[in-house]
Amino acid sequence: xxxxxxxxxxxxxxxxxxxxxxxxxxxxxxxxxxxxxxxxxxxxxxxxxxxxxxxxxxxxxxxxxxxxxxxxxxxxxxxxxxxxxxxxxxxxxxxxxxxxxxxxxxxxxxxxxx
Amino acid sequence: xxxxxxxxxxxxxxxxxxxxxxxxxxxxxxxxxxxxxxxxxxxxxxxxxxxxxxxxxxxxxxxxxxxxxxxxxxxxxxxxxxxxxxxxxxxxxxxxxxxxxxxxxxxxxxxx
Numbered sequence: 522x523x524x525x526x527x528x529x530x531x532x533x534x535x536x537x538x539x540x541x542x543x544x545x546x547x548x549x550x551x552x553x554x555x556x557x558x559x560x561x562x563x564x565x566x567x568x569x570x571x572x573x574x575x576x577x578x579x580x581x582x583x584x585x586x587x588x589x590x591x592x593x594x595x596x597x598x599x600x601x602x603x604x605x606x607x608x609x610x611x612x613x614x615x616x617x618x619x620x621x622x623x624x625x626x627x628x629x630x631x632x633x634x635x
Numbered sequence: 636x637x638x639x640x641x642x643x644x645x646x647x648x649x650x651x652x653x654x655x656x657x658x659x660x661x662x663x664x665x666x667x668x669x670x671x672x673x674x675x676x677x678x679x680x681x682x683x684x685x686x687x688x689x690x691x692x693x694x695x696x697x698x699x700x701x702x703x704x705x706x707x708x709x710x711x712x713x714x715x716x717x718x719x720x721x722x723x724x725x726x727x728x729x730x731x732x733x734x735x736x737x738x739x740x741x742x743x744x745x746x747x
Contacts, residue, residue, distance in 0.1 A: 525677070552733055563723055563737035564678065577734060611677055618733035621666045623680035 524548055527612050527627035535635050536602060542630045544595040544612030550625070552576075552618040553595040555587060556611040558629070564611055570595060571618040602634045641724060641738040649746050654711045656741040658724030659704075665727050667700055668735070669709050672721045681709075681722075716747045 525546045534540050544553065552571050556564035569577035570589040584606075586598040595612055609631050613624040641658045648654055658667070666685045670678040684691045684700045684707070691698045697710040711718055721742050725735040 527677075563740055566734055566736075569733060571733070577732065613678075615733065620733070621683060621685065621727070623668065623683060624678075624735065625680070626670075626677035628675075628677045 525612055525614055525625050525627035527610075527630050529630055530628070531631050531633075533633045533635060534599070534602065536604075538602075539598070539600045541599065542597040542610055542612075542632075544597075544627055545593055546614040546625070547593055548614060548625065549592075550614035550616055551592060552615045553589060554613040554615075554624065555595070555597055556613065558609040558611055560608075568597075569618060576618055599632075602632075604634050607632055607634045641722075641741050643741060644739065645742045645744075647744040647746065648714060650714060650716055652714055652745075654714050654718070654743055654745070656709045656722050656724075656743070658707045658709070658738050660707075660724075660726045660736075660738075661705065662726075662728060664702070667698075667707050667727075668725045669696075669698060669707075670723045670725060670737075672723065672740075674720070678723065711743075714743075714745045716745050719743060719745045 528543045554569050555567040558564040566579050567581045568587045573589045584601050588596040609629040611626050611629045613626045615624045616622040664686055668683045669681040672678045682693050682698050684698050695712045700707045721740045723740045724738040
């Protein structure tokens, strides 16, 4: 069992749909991350939240909209996605941004865009 | 672009043998981490080595770091079928941003 919980595990959506991915951690971590991982590739950072504020946006298209409602929750809102956005979306958390500590990952949401 | 490069890309060994994976990176770092990813799962942190450390052990894992060569290696001793997974190195750069850049990964298969 992982300490970072992501829902849903799988999501199929059309290009005109709006959906949200959710991530939750109860380790008291103050940094949370979204990564995108294509098959047989390493994870690529999308966003970093530090103390509930957006700290890093890796030039991600605006059809991906992150939100951090509180220190335990992280959402990724999806709208008008493209087929190339199909991937595994991983959420992670760490004690604090910039502190040399491990990142704890959830098992991801496998997203398919029709 | 990804900072870390790993080799080999794929490794197949028999249970009980040792597995060595190598990682090279391009810029200065504060620390380097190794992660494991089982098929269909998230990444699991294995070990973190700081830039002023040369070697670190954790159970059957041994990590070395050579900052002069900008390289690291992960050794798994006495491998088990359960070690079958992809292994990634990740560097943080020198800016303390918390941003991890992952290598391309090594896929390890341990045959029973």
